[in-house]
Amino acid sequence: MTDIDRQFKGNLGMFLVCAELSKLNLVAMPTSRNTKGYDIVVLDPKTNAGAAIQVKCTDQPQKGFPILTSHWKDYQAKVEEKIMSDFVFVDISDPAKPTYFIVAREKLKRIVKSSIERYTREYQQKHSLTWQQMLEKEQKEKRKPDLWVIRLGDIEAYRDNWDAIKKRLYLEDKTA
Numbered sequence: 001m002t003d004i005d006r007q008f009k010g011n012l013g014m015f016l017v018c019a020e021l022s023k024l025n026l027v028a029m030p031t032s033r034n035t036k037g038y039d040i041v042v043l044d045p046k047t048n049a050g051a052a053i054q055v056k057c058t059d060q061p062q063k064g065f066p067i068l069t070s071h072w073k074d075y076q077a078k079v080e081e082k083i084m085s086d087f088v089f090v091d092i093s094d095p096a097k098p099t100y101f102i103v104a105r106e107k108l109k110r111i112v113k114s115s116i117e118r119y120t121r122e123y124q125q126k127h128s129l130t131w132q133q134m135l136e137k138e139q140k141e142k143r144k145p146d147l148w149v150i151r152l153g154d155i156e157a158y159r160d161n162w163d164a165i166k167k168r169l170y171l172e173d174k175t176a
Helices: 008-024 071-081 105-127 129-139 154-156 165-176
Strands: 026-030 042-043 050-057 065-070 087-089 099-103 146-150
Touching: 008 026, 008 042, 008 050, 008 087, 042 065, 042 165, 050 065, 050 129, 050 165, 065 071, 071 105, 071 129, 071 146, 087 105, 087 165, 099 105, 099 154, 105 129, 105 146, 105 154, 146 154
Parallel strands: 050 087
Antiparallel strands: 026 042, 042 050, 065 146, 087 099
């Protein structure tokens, strides 16, 4: 199999997710590529309920799925700001047999915050720093924001969890 150029990997993941949603009798519409916070709008034609979905795609799942960037001081606010919709993570290491991990927005926020907190505890122990010292060091060094990724192990339980999207549509329908 030839390597897929980086610029096409995201499109591949997005269209694979649209195909899977179509198999569930849902209408899946890709957004323009500059829409912040989501890549697909999904609708249930029976109820007219709709929801947004963010797609993250990789052919190197061992490296994780990039989620957001932040400094330590504002990671909680960035998680709240950047995770605006449910996520579908697509492993295309074998494009003929993609693997999907579907995580609801609030669950993903908890997973990301927990992952960052785990990393910061390890960093504090390794460098013998308090939280305040870490923040002071970050400000003094004028570091670029950290890139936070979701590891496959953190989302393995959500493999083929398409019901999360159906539940979201049901919830959206009930609040209308």
